[in-house]
Amino acid sequence: MSERDDELLGEEGSNTILDQLDSLDERVGSPSMTRAGLAHLGVVVLVLAGLAALPYASTDLRRWQPWVEGEGVPIVRMFQGDGTTEAGMALATGGAVTRGSDEAVVATLGEAVAANLAADDEAAPAPDVEPVAPDEAPPAVRIDPSELEGLVRELEDPGGRAMRPFYEALLRTGQREAGAITRVAHYGDSSIAGDGITVTMRRLLQRRFGDAGHGFVLIARGTMPYHHQDIRHSAEGPWDLDQLVRAGRRDHVYGYGGVLYRAGGGTTARFGTDDRGPVGGSVSRFELWYRQQPRGGRVDLRVDDGEREVVSTRGETTEDAWHTVSVPDGPHRIELRTIGGGESQLYGMVLEREGPGVVYDSLGMVGARARRMLGLDPEHFRAQHGHRQTNLIVLAFGGNDADDVGRTPEQFEDDFRQIIRLARRARPEAGCLLMAPLDQARRDDRGNIVTMDQVPVIVAAERRAAAAEGCAFFDTYEAMGGDGAMRRWFRSNPRLAFGDFRHATPAGYRVVGNMLYRAILKGFSDYLTQS
Amino acid sequence: MLFNSLDYFAFLGLTLAGFWAIRFLGPERDDGPRTRGAWLRLLFVFLASCAFYMAWNWRYIGLILFSTLLDYCAGLGIHAAKSSRAKKAWLGLSLAGNLGLLGVFKYFNFFSEATGDVLSLFGVAIHAPVLDVLLPVGISFYTFQTLSYTIDVYRGRLEPVRNPIEFAFYVTFFAQLVAGPIVRASELLPQLRRPPWLDRERVGHGLFLIAIGLIKKVILADFVSVNLVDRVFADPSAFSGTETIIGLYAFTLQIYADFSGYTDVARGSSLLFGIELPENFDRPYQATSVAEFWRRWHMTLSTWLRDYLYFPLGGSKSGELRTYFNLYLTLFLIGLWHGASWTFVIYGNLQAAAVMWNRYLVRERAARRGPTRPSSVYLLASAWNRLNDLLRGGLDRDPLWLTAVKVLLTMQFVVFSRILFRATGLDNAELVASRVVSGTWSVAQVSTELWGVLLAGFVLHYLPRSWLESLRSRFVQLPPWAQGIALALVGVVLAIFVTAEAVPYIYFQF
Known part of the structure; x- marks a missing residue:
C-alpha cells in the first residue's frame, strides 16, 4: 500500500474489484455455453433435491427433512406473517427500530402480555413517605382499579390465608405506621439472580408504598449473572465461596442468601446507594450479616470517607451474628475489608431505611433446582429469617428442574412441598408464595422452538404442592401464554426471550415483574375489601 | 424473506426457472x-422482486415504487432539459x-427529539413531535442506489434509461434490494442490455458464494449472536469484564x-441470473x-460517499483544512448512515477523527521534506512516525511483525x-464500557463451542486469500453431481448449527 493510497479514501476508480467487474462485463457468453451452464445447474439441483428427499424414506430421519407437513407452504407462508420479521433486530438498531407496531406486538404476544410491556413511569422516583404522627388517624388504604389494569392472572390461594401475613404488613406500611417495613424474600434460580423480575417488583412496590431501602445483597457476586440493580456493589480479592447450589458444607450453613463468603484478609466489598435509579437512592442503616466463630477474623468497615471501624467475627460460640452501622438517611456507601486475624465468614450486607416502606430482597442462585434449598440447615434458616423479620417468602424454582426428564410428577410435587415446609418453618409469621417457572423451551428435531415436556408437569406439581401446603401460587407459565410462550416471546419485537429459550431478556423479566406485581396488588385489594 | 431460509431458495429456484x-x-429467443x-x-424479475419485498411488509412497497418512478422521470427530465x-x-x-x-422514515424522530433535548438545555421546553412509523427495510440502500443514477445522468x-421496466429492475432487484451491495446504474444496466449468459464457471462460482455466505451467517454470525452478543448487550451487568470484551470481539x-x-x-x-455484483468487503x-x-x-x-460527496466537495485538492473537513463529513455521514441516534453520531x-489522524500522519511524513509547522498534534504525529521508522529498522516498508501490530x-x-454501533443507546454503551474496565475476569459464560466458533472465525479471516480462491477453483471444477453432494453436506452442517428460526440480517435495518 503506497502512502498516497493510504492518504485518503482512495482515488476515483481505484477500486480494483469494480475495475475487474468492468472487464467481466464485457464478456458475452454464447447461447450454447449458457445452455451448458443451465444443464450443469440443473444436475446440481437434481442431486441436491435427491439427497434432500432421502430423509423422507424413514421417519427416524425427520430431523433432516427440509420441510414437513404443517410448517406452511414455503414462500406462501412468508406472506402470512405480521410484518414484524424485523423482530429481534431492534437491539442492534441503535434506536432506528425500537419495536414493532402495537398491533403486531399484540398479535404475537396476546393482549394480556402486551399490556404488561409498558415500563410505566419507570424512571419516576419513589415518593418520600413520612410516617403518620401517633395522634394522627392513619390514611385509608385502597387500590384504585386503574392500578390493576393489565392484570393477566391472579394469585391462586384456595385457603385465602397464605398471603394474609404479608397483606397485614403491607396494610401497616400503607397506613404509614412508623417503622412499618414490609420485607419480601424472593428466592429463585438464574431468572431471579439477574434481579430482572425482582427489580421490577421492588420499584413498583416501593413507588406505591415507600422505599425502605434496597435490602439484602450478597458480599460479592456469586455465580454470574448474579447482580443487583439500583445499587452500587463491587468486590475484589480472593473470596472463597460456599454455595448452597453446590452444597459441600457439612454444617449446611449458607446464610440468608445461600452463599457463605470466606476470606482471611485482603479482600474488599463495597456497597452504596445509587442515585441513577428510581429507588435505592438513600440508606440509613447498613447491617453486616456474618458467622461468628472461635477462629473468626476481623473486618474493617468504613462509611463514605469516615473513620474505620473494626468488627471482630471471633466469638466463643459458632452462631449467626449481625453488626449494624447507622447513618443519617441519605446517599452513602460502605467499604468492607477483611484484615486478617483469622477467617471471616460473611453472608451479606443489608441496606435499609427507617420506613415506612417496602424492602424486596432478591435472592437468586444461578443453576438452582428446588430441592437444592433442602441442603440448608432448617434451624440456621429459621434464625436468619427470624432476624430479617420477613413478611413474605417467594419461592421461584422449576426452570432448571425442567432438565430432569427422569423425575416423576410425584417427585416434583414432593420437592416443592418440602421447600414450602422449610420456608414455613423458617418464618411461620410470613406469607408464602410459590411462583411457577418461566416457560422453558428447546428446539425440536425440526428446529422449531417448543416448550420442554417437563414444564407443564412441574407447573402442575407446584400447583398441587402449594394447595396442599397452604401456600399461594402464581402461574408464571400460563401468564406468559402457556404452551409455546417462549417461542412467541423470542419472536416478539421487542424480543422478550433470549435464544437459549430458558431466560427472558430484561424487557421480558420486566413483563413478568409487572404481571406478578398486579397479581399481588389484586390479592391485596381483595384483602382490603374483605377486611 | 431471509436468505438463510428454505423459502428463499424455493423463491430463487422459481424465479431462476422463470427467468431462463x-x-x-x-x-x-435471440433477444x-x-x-x-x-x-x-425484466418484468418477470421486477414483479418477483416486488413480491420478495412485500413478504416483509406490503405497505412499504409504495415507497420503492415512488423512488423508482421519481428517478426514472428525473433521469429523463435531466437529459431532456435545455438549461442548466x-x-x-x-x-x-x-x-x-x-x-x-x-429523512421522514429514518431521521425525523431522532432530529426532532434531539432538537427538544438541545432546547431543553436552554430552558426551552417543547413537545417534540414523533412519527409513529416503522423503518422500511433496506431504505438506505435503495435510496443511495437510485440517487447515484440521477447524479450520474x-x-x-x-x-438515461428509457425502458421503465429496465430501470425498475435496477432499483428493485431482489438479490441486493434490502442490504446491498449498493450497485451503480453504470455497473448494472450494461449487464441488463446484453443477453444474459451462464457457463459452468459462473454457476460454480455462484453456488460457492451462496454456500460460503450461508456458512458465515449461520455458523459464525447467528451462533455467536444468540449465544453471547445479544445477552451481553441486553444485560451488560450480568457479565464480567472479560466476558464483555469477548462479547465485543464476538x-x-x-x-x-x-x-x-x-x-x-x-x-x-x-450470478445465477448472469449478473455480476460488486464485492463489498476486502478482508476488513x-x-x-x-x-x-x-x-x-x-x-x-464508502466509494459511494467518496464519489458523490467527498470528491464533489473538493476531496484533497482544496487545501488542507478543507480536506480535513471533507474527510470529517464523509466519515461522519458513514456513521450516521447506519442509524439515527446519538450512538451513531459519536x-x-x-x-x-481516526481517519483524519491517519491523514495527518501521512502529511507529517511528507512535511519533513519541506517547512514544518510545529504544534502539539504535529509533535505527536512526528513522534509516532519516527517510532514507526525506528521499528522499521531502515526498511522502506513495514516488516511483517510491524504490519501485524498495526493490524492488531x-x-x-x-x-x-x-x-456504540451495537449499543441500544448511550446508557447501554456506557454500561458495556463500564463492564469492560470493571476488572472482573470470569469467563464462565463463554461456552467451549463459542470459543471454537470465535477462534475458527478469526483464523479464517486471516488466512491467505489464495487459499479461499484455491478452494473455489476446486469446487468450480467439480462435476455437477459432486457439487450437489458438497452443497448437501454444507446443508447438513448448517442444520446442525442453526440456532433457531432464521435470524434476520443486521444490515436489513439500515
Missing part, C-alpha cells in the same frame, strides 16, 4: 436489449424526494460474517489503519468503537 425459461422459450423477450424477462437550471431543478427534485423519504456520465466477528455473508449470497444468486480486519479499514468495509457505501465522529491496533479501535 423466458430467455430460451419465450418470444424472440437483444429492446426485444419483447428481454422486456418480459432545469437540469438542477430535476436533480433537486430527485434529491429532495429520496432524501426526504429517508446529471453529470453526463450516464444516458460482535465484530458477527457483523462481518452477517453482512459479508449476505453479500456473498446476493452475489451468488445474481486485515487493515493496518482505520482509513484502510473503511476502504475494505462496506466498500460500495461513532461517526470517532471514525472521522486497528482491530482494537474497530472492536471497541463498535460498542
Whole structure:
C-alpha cells in the first residue's frame, strides 16, 4: 500500500474489484455455453433435491427433512406473517427500530402480555413517605382499579390465608405506621439472580408504598449473572465461596442468601446507594450479616470517607451474628475489608431505611433446582429469617428442574412441598408464595422452538404442592401464554426471550415483574375489601 | 424473506426457472436489449422482486415504487432539459424526494427529539413531535442506489434509461434490494442490455458464494449472536469484564460474517441470473489503519460517499483544512448512515477523527521534506512516525511483525468503537464500557463451542486469500453431481448449527 493510497479514501476508480467487474462485463457468453451452464445447474439441483428427499424414506430421519407437513407452504407462508420479521433486530438498531407496531406486538404476544410491556413511569422516583404522627388517624388504604389494569392472572390461594401475613404488613406500611417495613424474600434460580423480575417488583412496590431501602445483597457476586440493580456493589480479592447450589458444607450453613463468603484478609466489598435509579437512592442503616466463630477474623468497615471501624467475627460460640452501622438517611456507601486475624465468614450486607416502606430482597442462585434449598440447615434458616423479620417468602424454582426428564410428577410435587415446609418453618409469621417457572423451551428435531415436556408437569406439581401446603401460587407459565410462550416471546419485537429459550431478556423479566406485581396488588385489594 | 431460509431458495429456484425459461422459450429467443423477450424477462424479475419485498411488509412497497418512478422521470427530465437550471431543478427534485423519504422514515424522530433535548438545555421546553412509523427495510440502500443514477445522468456520465421496466429492475432487484451491495446504474444496466449468459464457471462460482455466505451467517454470525452478543448487550451487568470484551470481539466477528455473508449470497444468486455484483468487503480486519479499514468495509457505501460527496466537495485538492473537513463529513455521514441516534453520531465522529489522524500522519511524513509547522498534534504525529521508522529498522516498508501490530491496533479501535454501533443507546454503551474496565475476569459464560466458533472465525479471516480462491477453483471444477453432494453436506452442517428460526440480517435495518 503506497502512502498516497493510504492518504485518503482512495482515488476515483481505484477500486480494483469494480475495475475487474468492468472487464467481466464485457464478456458475452454464447447461447450454447449458457445452455451448458443451465444443464450443469440443473444436475446440481437434481442431486441436491435427491439427497434432500432421502430423509423422507424413514421417519427416524425427520430431523433432516427440509420441510414437513404443517410448517406452511414455503414462500406462501412468508406472506402470512405480521410484518414484524424485523423482530429481534431492534437491539442492534441503535434506536432506528425500537419495536414493532402495537398491533403486531399484540398479535404475537396476546393482549394480556402486551399490556404488561409498558415500563410505566419507570424512571419516576419513589415518593418520600413520612410516617403518620401517633395522634394522627392513619390514611385509608385502597387500590384504585386503574392500578390493576393489565392484570393477566391472579394469585391462586384456595385457603385465602397464605398471603394474609404479608397483606397485614403491607396494610401497616400503607397506613404509614412508623417503622412499618414490609420485607419480601424472593428466592429463585438464574431468572431471579439477574434481579430482572425482582427489580421490577421492588420499584413498583416501593413507588406505591415507600422505599425502605434496597435490602439484602450478597458480599460479592456469586455465580454470574448474579447482580443487583439500583445499587452500587463491587468486590475484589480472593473470596472463597460456599454455595448452597453446590452444597459441600457439612454444617449446611449458607446464610440468608445461600452463599457463605470466606476470606482471611485482603479482600474488599463495597456497597452504596445509587442515585441513577428510581429507588435505592438513600440508606440509613447498613447491617453486616456474618458467622461468628472461635477462629473468626476481623473486618474493617468504613462509611463514605469516615473513620474505620473494626468488627471482630471471633466469638466463643459458632452462631449467626449481625453488626449494624447507622447513618443519617441519605446517599452513602460502605467499604468492607477483611484484615486478617483469622477467617471471616460473611453472608451479606443489608441496606435499609427507617420506613415506612417496602424492602424486596432478591435472592437468586444461578443453576438452582428446588430441592437444592433442602441442603440448608432448617434451624440456621429459621434464625436468619427470624432476624430479617420477613413478611413474605417467594419461592421461584422449576426452570432448571425442567432438565430432569427422569423425575416423576410425584417427585416434583414432593420437592416443592418440602421447600414450602422449610420456608414455613423458617418464618411461620410470613406469607408464602410459590411462583411457577418461566416457560422453558428447546428446539425440536425440526428446529422449531417448543416448550420442554417437563414444564407443564412441574407447573402442575407446584400447583398441587402449594394447595396442599397452604401456600399461594402464581402461574408464571400460563401468564406468559402457556404452551409455546417462549417461542412467541423470542419472536416478539421487542424480543422478550433470549435464544437459549430458558431466560427472558430484561424487557421480558420486566413483563413478568409487572404481571406478578398486579397479581399481588389484586390479592391485596381483595384483602382490603374483605377486611 | 431471509436468505438463510428454505423459502428463499424455493423463491430463487422459481424465479431462476422463470427467468431462463423466458430467455430460451419465450418470444424472440435471440433477444437483444429492446426485444419483447428481454422486456418480459425484466418484468418477470421486477414483479418477483416486488413480491420478495412485500413478504416483509406490503405497505412499504409504495415507497420503492415512488423512488423508482421519481428517478426514472428525473433521469429523463435531466437529459431532456435545455438549461442548466432545469437540469438542477430535476436533480433537486430527485434529491429532495429520496432524501426526504429517508429523512421522514429514518431521521425525523431522532432530529426532532434531539432538537427538544438541545432546547431543553436552554430552558426551552417543547413537545417534540414523533412519527409513529416503522423503518422500511433496506431504505438506505435503495435510496443511495437510485440517487447515484440521477447524479450520474446529471453529470453526463450516464444516458438515461428509457425502458421503465429496465430501470425498475435496477432499483428493485431482489438479490441486493434490502442490504446491498449498493450497485451503480453504470455497473448494472450494461449487464441488463446484453443477453444474459451462464457457463459452468459462473454457476460454480455462484453456488460457492451462496454456500460460503450461508456458512458465515449461520455458523459464525447467528451462533455467536444468540449465544453471547445479544445477552451481553441486553444485560451488560450480568457479565464480567472479560466476558464483555469477548462479547465485543464476538460482535465484530458477527457483523462481518452477517453482512459479508449476505453479500456473498446476493452475489451468488445474481450470478445465477448472469449478473455480476460488486464485492463489498476486502478482508476488513486485515487493515493496518482505520482509513484502510473503511476502504475494505462496506466498500460500495464508502466509494459511494467518496464519489458523490467527498470528491464533489473538493476531496484533497482544496487545501488542507478543507480536506480535513471533507474527510470529517464523509466519515461522519458513514456513521450516521447506519442509524439515527446519538450512538451513531459519536461513532461517526470517532471514525472521522481516526481517519483524519491517519491523514495527518501521512502529511507529517511528507512535511519533513519541506517547512514544518510545529504544534502539539504535529509533535505527536512526528513522534509516532519516527517510532514507526525506528521499528522499521531502515526498511522502506513495514516488516511483517510491524504490519501485524498495526493490524492488531486497528482491530482494537474497530472492536471497541463498535460498542456504540451495537449499543441500544448511550446508557447501554456506557454500561458495556463500564463492564469492560470493571476488572472482573470470569469467563464462565463463554461456552467451549463459542470459543471454537470465535477462534475458527478469526483464523479464517486471516488466512491467505489464495487459499479461499484455491478452494473455489476446486469446487468450480467439480462435476455437477459432486457439487450437489458438497452443497448437501454444507446443508447438513448448517442444520446442525442453526440456532433457531432464521435470524434476520443486521444490515436489513439500515
